[in-house]
Amino acid sequence: METKILEINPIDPDMDKIEYAASILRRGGLVAFPTETVYGLGADALNERAVENTFKAKGRPADNPLIVHIWDISEVDRLVSFISEDATKLMRAFWPGPLTLVMKKSSIVPDIITGGLDTVAIRIPCHPIARQLIKASGVPISAPSANISGKPSPTLARHVIADLLGKVDVIIDGGACKIGVESTVIDMTVEPPVLLRPGDITHIQLEKILGHVKIDAGVVGKIENDIKPRSPGMKYTHYSPKAEVMVVEGEKGKVVEFINSKANESKCRGLLVGILALDNTKGEYEADKVLSVGDADKPETIAATLFAALREMDEAGVDIIFTQSIDEGGVGMAIRNRLFKAAGYNIFKAGE
Ligand code: TXA
Ligand code: MG
Numbered sequence: 148m149e150t151k152i153l154e155i156n157p158i159d160p161d162m163d164k165i166e167y168a169a170s171i172l173r174r175g176g177l178v179a180f181p182t183e184t185v186y187g188l189g190a191d192a193l194n195e196r197a198v199e200n201t202f203k204a205k206g207r208p209a210d211n212p213l214i215v216h217i218w219d220i221s222e223v224d225r226l227v228s229f230i231s232e233d234a235t236k237l238m239r240a241f242w243p244g245p246l247t248l249v250m251k252k253s254s255i256v257p258d259i260i261t262g263g264l265d266t267v268a269i270r271i272p273c274h275p276i277a278r279q280l281i282k283a284s285g286v287p288i289s290a291p292s293a294n295i296s297g298k299p300s301p302t303l304a305r306h307v308i309a310d311l312l313g314k315v316d317v318i319i320d321g322g323a324c325k326i327g328v329e330s331t332v333i334d335m336t337v338e339p340p341v342l343l344r345p346g347d348i349t350h351i352q353l354e355k356i357l358g359h360v361k362i363d364a365g366v367v368g369k370i371e372n373d374i375k376p377r378s379p380g381m382k383y384t385h386y387s388p389k390a391e392v393m394v395v396e397g398e399k400g401k402v403v404e405f406i407n408s409k410a411n412e413s414k415c416r417g418l419l420v421g422i423l424a425l426d427n428t429k430g431e432y433e434a435d436k437v438l439s440v441g442d443a444d445k446p447e448t449i450a451a452t453l454f455a456a457l458r459e460m461d462e463a464g465v466d467i468i469f470t471q472s473i474d475e476g477g478v479g480m481a482i483r484n485r486l487f488k489a490a491g492y493n494i495f496k497a498g499e
Pocket of ligand 1: 185186212264267293330343
């Protein structure tokens with residue numbers, strides 16, 4: 148299949164190009180587009196064949212459900228069978244934005260979207276290209292992250308091109324995604340509501356609106372094979388680059404020392420070594436490739452670069468990546484969650 152690449156300026160989207168991409172979606176085609184979190188791979192959520200092609204293009208397991216994207220809050224009604232007061236509060240507070248609500252689905256939502264579950268995940272993105280595109284298409288748009296399943300989510304059009312060129316109809320290049328980690332997912336079908344995937348909207352922000360919000364075990368720890376996860380996506384090895392990843396926790400000086408000694412050991416074994424550092428430690432590391440993922444005191448800078456950095460390590464062909472752990476504050480919980488998954492829970496404590 149020939150993939151058309153459309154450059155669109157997010158500040159002032161060219162409506163002819165948006166309308167063209169929307170017409171492809173209406174015809175059952177696949178269009179990758181930027182959102183404020185990561186790039187998504189869009190299809191008409193009510194067209195089963197189009198949705199099936201999304202799974203094929205990504206190599207995604209059929210039991211991992213997709214998020215349905217809409218452009219306006221009035222579109223929720225026909226997709227769900229029930230909206231709780233708490234759900235309404237969250238929509239008012241955080242939509243459009245990086246929050247996905249899981250609610251009981253209505254009968255128009257095909258089973259292929261929900262992996263057979265009786266719930267559906269919905270969000271309104273706040274990226275101008277995403278919203279205009281969904282509005283112009285006139286249909287709800289299912290959009291998983293636009294990467295090959297298991298790879299880090301794409302935050303630049305070139306990541307999408309690397310994974311999906313020739314497998315989708317259109318890739319919209321709208322520049323870098325500002326947030327860089329996927330939306331927060333919260334299950335509103337249970338009481339108290341459960342945080343299934345941490346993102347830019349934090350647990351604290353959710354609790355301010357709802358009172359108590361439970362954190363799913365899969366957010367902070369590894370899901371064992373015999374436990375059925377509430378969010379099917381949580382059980383898959385995610386965000387994994389080709390290289391082995393090791394996260395090192397502990398006090399800053401000890402972490403640097405530990406990573407340098409491990410990096411040196413790996414070097415002696417003939418491995419090409421990468422290190423993910425922070426702005427204030429980058430100069431202290433020695434390896435084949437050292438990248439800073441941002442400022443330790445500004446976790447949003449780390450969220451915005453983490454996935455691109457993991458991909459850059461792959462492009463450099465490193466065999467092993469050591470990375471500092473990140474504090475839990477703000478979007479830090481989401482970063483730790485992605486990092487730990489990338490590492491397959493290969494976590495070390497420096498100085499022990
Ligand atoms: O920021 C985002 O959410 C991006 C952009 C493109 O919007 N999309 C995204 O989609 O990250 P995806 O498919 O990569 O991740 C969707 C997550 C998966 O972990 C999936 O298991 C979960 O949402 N999910 C979807 N429907 C669900 C449901 N009915 N119940 C529980 N979890 C659900
Ligand atoms: Mg994904």
